[in-house]
Amino acid sequence: MxxxxxxxxxxxxxxxxxxxxxxxxxxxxxxxxxxxxxQYNTTPQPELGGLSPDQAAQLLYGDWATVGAFRVTGEAAPEALLAVPIVADARLLMAYLGANGPVKLTPKGNLTRAAVAELAPQLRSEALLEERGGLAPLPVRNEDDVRWLPVLKHILLFGKLATKRKGLLLSARGRALLPDPQVGSLFVELFLTFFRQFDLR
Known part of the structure; x- marks a missing residue:
């Protein structure tokens, strides 16, 4: 055998x-x-999507900032980054926290129904999800009824753009990255947090 x-x-x-x-x-x-x-490690392999083992290793084990085959930068035009749904939604939630913080949370740690009712209709990611997936809008009452809102909240927490203290607050780091001129840095922070730190569990 x-x-x-x-x-x-x-x-x-x-x-x-x-x-x-x-x-x-x-x-x-x-x-x-x-x-x-x-020779093997530098030869493209069909099962690796046409990458060589060396290239695949660089893609998998680079830090996306200083080493590896992939770099995340915020060098795109600011107007293009401001139109990215997750960036727009993050700025929406960050601005809401900045204006209303500390925002009360339920005993389970969720946003209140009042906060959800105000934020949900403005979320671009949610509208895009419904449009592309042909999904009917869900009836919204609680945070978990909005598919992208719990994810967005946790991305801000993992990225230290928001913090929990007597409710949900915009952190000093979040406040620094909220102005329009910082959108490139905010994009990088959101991208790296979502793909490298965020855990769906």
Whole structure:
């Protein structure tokens, strides 16, 4: 029975080494293996979406800011970033917290029905979700009735743009990133928080 850890690529490499044997020394064998592995790691693989193993590793293990194949920057035109639904919605909630904070929370830690009633009709992500998915608007009473609102609230908390203290408050960091000229920095913060810190559990 073949080992589940012995892939077709590994078997092909072992067969290739067997055909080239004998090697004059263990050092020569190791050098040939290193050369062959370097070739494999830099060759595009269909199962990796056309990326090589080295490129896939850079994409998966980079920090998206200083190392790796991917960088998140806020260098787009401010008007383009202001139109991004999650950015617009985050600024909406941040402005609401800034004007009304501390915003009362229910015993379960949710926004009150009054806050939900004011915020829900203005959420661009929710409208876009309904439009693209052909979804009928949900009857809204509680925070959990608004598909994007709990996610948005937690992104602000994980990103330290909001904080809980006798309710929900806009943090000093959130206040600094709310003005229009800071939209690029806010976009980066939201993107990295959602994709690298936010946990759906």
């Amino acid at each position: 073949q080992s589940p850890f012995k892939t077709a690529e590994l078997q092909a490499l072992l067969d290739e080494m067997a055909r080239e044997a004998p090697f004059p020394s263990i050092d020569a064998l190791n050098a040939r293996l290193a050369q062959r592995m370097q």
